[in-house]
Ligand code: IPM
C-alpha cells in the first residue's frame with residue numbers, strides 16, 4: 001500500500017503528521033498534488049532496517065519527518081520493515097540471509113538505523129550485515145557530507161557554516177575491507193598476520209569519476225568553481241595509492257574546469273581541523289574515508305548530525321547515519337535523531353526527489369535555529385529523541 005498525502009487508500013495517517021499538515025496545505029494544493037501524483041504514478045519502495053540499539057528510535061523520527069515532507073510534496077512511498085540485527089542473530093544465528101538480500105534488491109532504497117550489539121563479538125554483525133550489504137549491492141560510494149548548520153557549535157575556533165561545507169566521497173567496496181586476511185601459526189611466537197588491501201582500476205576510476213561529477217554539480221548549485229581533493233598515502237603505499245594517483249590524474253584531464261589537489265592522509269587530517277574551508281569534494285580510499293569522516297562528523301558538531309549514503313547510482317542504495325548503535329543509551333530517548341533525519345533527506349535526493357530532500361534539510365536548519373536543541377550530544381539535547389523529531393517535523 002502506498003503512503004502519501006493524496007493517495008490515502010488504506011493508509012491511516014498518523015495524527016501527528018495530520019495535525020502538522022492541517023492548515024499548511026490548502027484544499028486546492030491537495031487537489032493539485034493529487035493530479036501530479038496521478039501523472040507520476042510513482043510509489044517508492046523503501047526497506048527499513050532499524051537494526052540495533054538506538055537504531056529504532058532514530059529511524060522512527062526520520063520516518064516521521066519523511067512522511068510529512070513526502071505528503072507535502074505529493075511524493076508517495078511504501079515502507080517494509082526488516083528484522084535484521086544483533087537480536088535476530090542471537091535468536092537464530094542469522095545475520096543477513098540470502099533470501100532477505102534478494103528481497104532487498106527489489107526496493108528503491110534501504111533506510112538503515114544502526115547495527116552493533118554488546119552480546120555479539122565485534123565483526124560478526126559489521127561483516128555479516130553492514131559490509132555484506134555494501135558489497136553485495138555494490139554500493140561503491142559512501143557519501144558523507146560534512147556541513148556545519150547555523151546554530152550548531154563546532155569545536156573549531158572561529159569557523160562558521162561558510163567554512164565547513166564539503167562532502168567526503170569514500171570508496172566503499174575495496175581496500176582493507178574487501179579481503180579477510182590470513183594468520184599463519186596463530187597464537188604462537190611465529191605468528192604472522194597478513195591483512196591485505198585491494199585496489200582495482202575499475203573500482204578506483206568509478207568512485208573518482210563520481211567525485212568529479214558531484215563537484216561539478218555542487219559548484220553549479222553554489223555558483224563557485226569546482227574542486228576535488230584526493231586523499232591517499234601514495235608516499236608509502238606506492239603501489240595501491242600510486243594507482244589512485246594515476247587514475248585521479250587521468251580522470252581529472254576530462255574535467256579541465258575542475259581544480260584538483262592531492263593530499264596525504266596525515267596532512268589532510270590536519271587540514272580538516274585547520275582549514276576545512278579548502279575542501280569541496282574529498283575523494284579517498286575506504287579506510288581513510290572511515291577515519292576522516294568521524295573527524296568530519298566532529299567538526300560539523302558531532303556524530304549526532306552526520307548522515308551518510310551507501311550508493312550505487314541508479315540502483316538500490318542504502319542510507320544510514322554515521323553513528324552506531326550506542327547500546328548504553330538505547331531506548332532512553334537520549335539519542336539525537338538529526339543524523340537519521342538528514343539521512344532520509346540524502347535518500348530522497350538519491351531518488352531524485354530533490355524538493356523533499358530540501359524540505360527536510362530546511363526543517364532541520366529551522367529547528368536548529370530555534371535554539372531549543374541545546375546540544376547535539378546524546379543526553380544533553382534538552383529535548384528527547386522524539387521531541388527533536390517533532391520539532392523538525394513541525395518545520396517541514
Ligand atoms: C562506518 C563504520 C563501519 C565501517 C564499521 C561498523 C564496519 O565505522 O560506517 O563508518 O568501518 O565502515
Ligand code: MN
Nearest residue numbers: 290291293294
Ligand atoms: Mn566509521
